[in-house]
Amino acid sequence: MADATKLSLNELQETAKAIRRLIIQITTEAGSGHPSSSLSAVEVVTALYFGGYLRHNKANPRDPKRDRFILSKGHAVPVLYAALCQAGYYSFEQIMTLRKLGSPFEGHPNMKRLDTMEASTGSLGQGLSLGIGHALACRLDGLDAHTYVMMGDGEMGEGQVWEAIATAEKYKLSNLTAIVDQNGYQQTGATKDVLDLKPFAAKFEAFGWHTQVIEGNSMEAVLEGLAKARAVTDGPTAIVSQTRKGFGILPVLEPTGDLNYHGKSLSKELAEKALALLS
Amino acid sequence: MAIGEAAGLKLGKACRDAFGTALKDLGNEFPNVVTVDGDVGNSTRTEVFAKAFPTRGFNVGIAESNMVGVAGGLAAAGKIPVVSSFAVFLLANAYDQIRMSVAYPGMNVKLVGSHAGISIGEDGASQMGIEDVALACSMPGLTVVVPADANSTRLATRAMLEHVGPVYLRCGRIEVPEIYAVDAEFTIGKAVTVREGKDVTIIANGLMVGIALDAAAALAKTGVNTRVIDMHTVKPLDEAAIIKAAAETGRIVVAEEHLMAGGLGSAVASVVTRTKPVPMEFVNLGDRYAESGDPHGLLQKYGLTAEAVVAAVEKVRTR
Numbered sequence: 001m002a003d004a005t006k007l008s009l010n011e012l013q014e015t016a017k018a019i020r021r022l023i024i025q026i027t028t029e030a031g032s033g034h035p036s037s038s039l040s041a042v043e044v045v046t047a048l049y050f051g052g053y054l055r056h057n058k059a060n061p062r063d064p065k066r067d068r069f070i071l072s073k074g075h076a077v078p079v080l081y082a083a084l085c086q087a088g089y090y091s092f093e094q095i096m097t098l099r100k101l102g103s104p105f106e107g108h109p110n111m112k113r114l115d116t117m118e119a120s121t122g123s124l125g126q127g128l129s130l131g132i133g134h135a136l137a138c139r140l141d142g143l144d145a146h147t148y149v150m151m152g153d154g155e156m157g158e159g160q161v162w163e164a165i166a167t168a169e170k171y172k173l174s175n176l177t178a179i180v181d182q183n184g185y186q187q188t189g190a191t192k193d194v195l196d197l198k199p200f201a202a203k204f205e206a207f208g209w210h211t212q213v214i215e216g217n218s219m220e221a222v223l224e225g226l227a228k229a230r231a232v233t234d235g236p237t238a239i240v241s242q243t244r245k246g247f248g249i250l251p252v253l254e255p256t257g258d259l260n261y262h263g264k265s266l267s268k269e270l271a272e273k274a275l276a277l278l279s
Numbered sequence: 280m281a282i283g284e285a286a287g288l289k290l291g292k293a294c295r296d297a298f299g300t301a302l303k304d305l306g307n308e309f310p311n312v313v314t315v316d317g318d319v320g321n322s323t324r325t326e327v328f329a330k331a332f333p334t335r336g337f338n339v340g341i342a343e344s345n346m347v348g349v350a351g352g353l354a355a356a357g358k359i360p361v362v363s364s365f366a367v368f369l370l371a372n373a374y375d376q377i378r379m380s381v382a383y384p385g386m387n388v389k390l391v392g393s394h395a396g397i398s399i400g401e402d403g404a405s406q407m408g409i410e411d412v413a414l415a416c417s418m419p420g421l422t423v424v425v426p427a428d429a430n431s432t433r434l435a436t437r438a439m440l441e442h443v444g445p446v447y448l449r450c451g452r453i454e455v456p457e458i459y460a461v462d463a464e465f466t467i468g469k470a471v472t473v474r475e476g477k478d479v480t481i482i483a484n485g486l487m488v489g490i491a492l493d494a495a496a497a498l499a500k501t502g503v504n505t506r507v508i509d510m511h512t513v514k515p516l517d518e519a520a521i522i523k524a525a526a527e528t529g530r531i532v533v534a535e536e537h538l539m540a541g542g543l544g545s546a547v548a549s550v551v552t553r554t555k556p557v558p559m560e561f562v563n564l565g566d567r568y569a570e571s572g573d574p575h576g577l578l579q580k581y582g583l584t585a586e587a588v589v590a591a592v593e594k595v596r597t598r
Contacts, residue, residue, distance in 0.1 A: 064357060111355075111384050118355065120384040123375055129345045130380060133352015133360070136337065140313070140358070160376070163345035170339075 006052030022082035040183035072127020073152035125158025154186025183245035216241030283456025286492035291457035297429035299324025301436035351380030366392025366408025396536035413541025427488035434465035476506035480524035494588035525555035
């Protein structure tokens with residue numbers, strides 16, 4: 001098992017920028033997808049893969065000793081493909097086949113076709129339960145592997161999430177961290193208008209979880225939050241990661257009048273502007 | 280008259296009891312087996328395993344969606360989770376979780392639904408799994424097994440654990456006649472001819488196998504030589520056994536404790552029409568929910584009896 005990659009803060013910020021560029025490039029090439037939902041999660045995913053948190057094994061991606069990252073908000077998978085490309089798992093040409101017929105880089109993660117995907121997600125609300133399964137299995141096998149699950153704030157409307165939150169506490173899964181990418185929007189509008197479940201932190205706390213609220217688009221804050229979560233030994237941790245949907249290219253999205261920009265790729269023209277901003 | 284009595288069979292254990300005991304007995308041989316329950320382990324009988332192997336049994340409460348998802352995660356991490364509930368709560372409540380976290384990724388999860396059919400009795404229609412086989416069969420790659428008695432359930436439990444990939448095992452609540460010997464052979468996907476015959480074939484599974492044997496015994500008295508096939512695996516279906524029965528007996532009746540839609544009858548018919556078209560009749564629940572009542576009274580009222588099977592045979596023989 002290789003040690004987790006640990007870059008400096010400056011390197012991490014540059015890596016995050018590179019991942020954002022890849023997200024724009026591959027979704028614009030695909031002509032569809034969820035770039036804005038991917039962009040909000042970039043700091044967390046970058047910190048996990050490159051900030052010393054995920055121990056992974058390129059030679060054996062399903063190494064039982066690995067740390068796991070389950071992307072429950074599967075529509076944001078471009079962030080994961082981009083991070084794995086940046087980590088050397090896939091070439092730029094490979095991930096540029098996103099959403100095309102025959103490509104394993106499907107619109108939502110498919111673990112049968114890519115051994116780097118920890119779960120096949122896309123029907124929201126299911127990733128935390130899967131994470132509990134991994135965490136219980138690792139504990140039974142005496143492995144110190146940690147499981148991270150990222151959910152969306154809109155996704156928290158799914159009842160299964162709350163079943164899972166109760167169960168993780170029952171089994172005091174200190175090897176499990178849930179991250180809510182609270183980017184404030186879901187398909188048809190602002191999450192506060194569709195089904196307002198805030199405050200998330202108080203709800204997690206009421207279920208007995210260790211809880212933090214962080215600025216999720218600040219690399220320093222994310223690193224600090226992940227470090228604190230890893231230090232917990234007596235139960236699961238929730239990180240409410242307050243982010244902006246489309247973070248990194250907001251000046252490009254603002255003139256469109258659509259700050260949600262849900263479920264659509266950028267036109268070539270907008271993509272060029274976004275890439276210039278991220279250069 | 281009790282089920283199996285006309286066929287000279289003696290009453291044995293319920294399939295759910297045979298499953299629970301078998302799972303416990305296999306616990307040491309299969310160290311990766313764990314159970315995940317939705318607080319009905321004392322009904323599905325996984326509690327027998329969980330009591331013997333307490334660190335390997337997880338009760339996640341009345342939360343079937345999460346229960347199935349947890350099983351999916353355990354399987355992804357190398358365990359062989361056996362996740363159980365009442366058939367209808369497992370398949371109907373957690374359908375999307377089975378689809379996304381088990382079937383689509385091809386996880387090695389074993390789904391066990393107890394309390395299948397209307398023979399659960401007094402608890403009524405809300406607890407009766409009468410559509411579970413259809414739901415299970417609708418998922419690509421999911422193997423669907425419906426054993427007929429205690430011994431075959433025990434053998435099916437081993438076969439299910441040895442099989443790599445998702446399996447749905449359907450168990451009933453009530454005691455059923457002993458059809459198989461302790462040392463019988465059981466292979467997933469291979470039907471068993473439990474009675475030879477040349478005039479007509481009854482293809483059945485679960486509780487209806489004993490009832491079909493009763494019907495065959497009654498038909499023998501009127502000179503009708505009836506073949507009875509236990510089609511314990513609905514998916515993948517033993518097409519060769521069906522084609523052979525169609526060719527050799529020329530008429531087929533399918534009997535199951537399930538709705539008409541999407542069950543064994545539909546599956547067999549799709550093979551018969553495509554390969555060796557012969558007249559067919561169906562004995563099942565049709566398109567209706569049942570009600571509370573004693574199990575045998577319910578089977579009578581809803582037409583799952585030897586008399587109904589005999590009537591179907593007589594009808595198919597007129598065509």
